[in-house]
Amino acid sequence: MRILIITGEASGDLHGAHLAKSIMALDPTVQLVGIGGPGMRAAGVDIVPGVPQLDVMGLIGLSAIRAMVQRVRAIRRILKAEAWDLVVLIDNPGLNFHFARVAKAAGRRVLYYIAPQVWAWRPGRMKWIQRRVDHVVVILPFEPELYRKAGVRCTFVGHPLLDMVAPHYDCAKLRSEFGLDESARVVGLLPGSRVAEVEMLLPVLLKAAAQLVAAEPGTQFILAQASSINDNLIQALLRQSPVPVRVAYDKANEVMALSDLLFIASGTATLQAAVVGTPMVLLYKTSPLTYRLARWLINVKWIGLVNLVAGRSVVPELIQDEATDERLCREALRLLRDPSAYNGMKEGLRQVRQSLGEPGASSRAAQVVLSECRL
Numbered sequence: 001m002r003i004l005i006i007t008g009e010a011s012g013d014l015h016g017a018h019l020a021k022s023i024m025a026l027d028p029t030v031q032l033v034g035i036g037g038p039g040m041r042a043a044g045v046d047i048v049p050g051v052p053q054l055d056v057m058g059l060i061g062l063s064a065i066r067a068m069v070q071r072v073r074a075i076r077r078i079l080k081a082e083a084w085d086l087v088v089l090i091d092n093p094g095l096n097f098h099f100a101r102v103a104k105a106a107g108r109r110v111l112y113y114i115a116p117q118v119w120a121w122r123p124g125r126m127k128w129i130q131r132r133v134d135h136v137v138v139i140l141p142f143e144p145e146l147y148r149k150a151g152v153r154c155t156f157v158g159h160p161l162l163d164m165v166a167p168h169y170d171c172a173k174l175r176s177e178f179g180l181d182e183s184a185r186v187v188g189l190l191p192g193s194r195v196a197e198v199e200m201l202l203p204v205l206l207k208a209a210a211q212l213v214a215a216e217p218g219t220q221f222i223l224a225q226a227s228s229i230n231d232n233l234i235q236a237l238l239r240q241s242p243v244p245v246r247v248a249y250d251k252a253n254e255v256m257a258l259s260d261l262l263f264i265a266s267g268t269a270t271l272q273a274a275v276v277g278t279p280m281v282l283l284y285k286t287s288p289l290t291y292r293l294a295r296w297l298i299n300v301k302w303i304g305l306v307n308l309v310a311g312r313s314v315v316p317e318l319i320q321d322e323a324t325d326e327r328l329c330r331e332a333l334r335l336l337r338d339p340s341a342y343n344g345m346k347e348g349l350r351q352v353r354q355s356l357g358e359p360g361a362s363s364r365a366a367q368v369v370l371s372e373c374r375l
Contacts, residue, residue: 001027001085001373005034005045006075006099008092011268013037015114015160015362016090020045022366030370035075048078075099080106085373090114097128104132111372113137113365114160115147126150135372137365140309141355157364158357161268165275169257178246180258184220185336187212188259188278189245190252190269193226195233197265200285202237205263207325210242212332222246224255261332270306270315274349275356279342281331282306283318306352314348 003023007016017039020032024044034045041047072095079087079102087103089096093116103110112129115136129136129152136147136154147154172182180186187209191202202223209221221243225234227250238245248255256262256273262280264270273280282304302308306315316331318324335342 001029001370002031002033002083003086003088003369003373004078004082004084005032005036005040005088005090006092006096007034007036007040007090008095012091012114013039016040016045017043018160018163018362019088019090019113019365019369022362023369025363026366027370030373048074072098076102079103079108084108086111086369088113088369091116097132100129100132109134109372109375111135111137111369113369114139115143126152135368137368139356139361140305141357142309142311155364155368156357157368158359158361159271159275160361161272161275162356162359163361165253165272169254169276171258174254174258178222178248178254178258180220180222180246184218185216185261186220186222186259187332188255188262188264189221189223190255190262190264190273191223192265192267192269193228195229197284197286198229198233198237201265201283201323202234203240204283204285204323204325204328206237206241206243206245208263208328208332209245211325211329213243215329215333216336220244220246222248222255222259224252225249226252261335263328263332266303266305266317266319268305270304271309271352271356274306274309274352277346277349277353279335279345279349280306280315281318281328281335282315283323283328285320285323306349309355310348310352312348314345314352 005016007013013036016034016036020040020043023030023032032045034040034047036045036047087108087110089100089112091114100110110133112133115138130150136152138144138154138156139159141156144154144156175182189205191198191205213219223245225247234247253276256276256278259278262273262278264273264280264282266282266284270282284303302317303319304315304317307313318327
């Protein structure tokens, strides 16, 4: 069997690597060829030479756009000219929707893993998927019913996060490693993994931290710096902080585990925190124009994945004009001073964690991939 795997940015490369390892563990005779990055290469995938990873983040300038167009054309040629038992698309709907159309027109079977969130915006794309995708593999528990209603073959495999978070963390040991007092109240700051959101949100988090210290002296803070964020940016923003903040580089799970409460940007990190089990206050803020456009396009009651999975408001969401340091501090104090509210959120997070399935999502996805190849 010969399978082509196409990923986009770093998270897709990571999921592709886990999927590839699981496929080869089940059937070492499969030939895996990929468009991806270092993760897939390390997993044993034959990366297509001359076609770098399709990461469109930070795409700037005419030369960069020209390079991306060349990559897309190269992948189109590969889809059309070479024989594939299955084409596996991972996340990255902006480009993978196009490749699904090309692959289907060339007579290939198409499987989409970590499907686009058609339930959140542009629901008309479901009809597009009906015509061009043979099997959708999803990671959120409410997605299968949406696809089945649309007549799209769909399998829920659980969330890959469950394989990336340890079943237990030693809080005291982690606090010692990062120079935090074992008995102190600790708040973790997670301002996001993109430069624009860090620039927008981190100043708000730092002002809220100052207010929180004034109300609850002795509170300590630690920031989870994403690997995609430059040290210079973080240090420049922290120099403006009225309170000391420790920094943990690429240690989001550990920051979540050692903290009593999290200030967290909306995104997959909220589900990650739910798996760890730490209460949080979610916030998000963008430019006024982008926000108005998003509100027009997005058709969901909540923006936080943890609330979407729960189907109710487990975590407070402070969005746009509500994402202020005053509101953030107020929500934090409510949780920290009210054991009933705090423990109620922990129970809600436990239920969310339970609904995500069991560890082994990549292995189950690999079984679906191999089954699809044999049809």
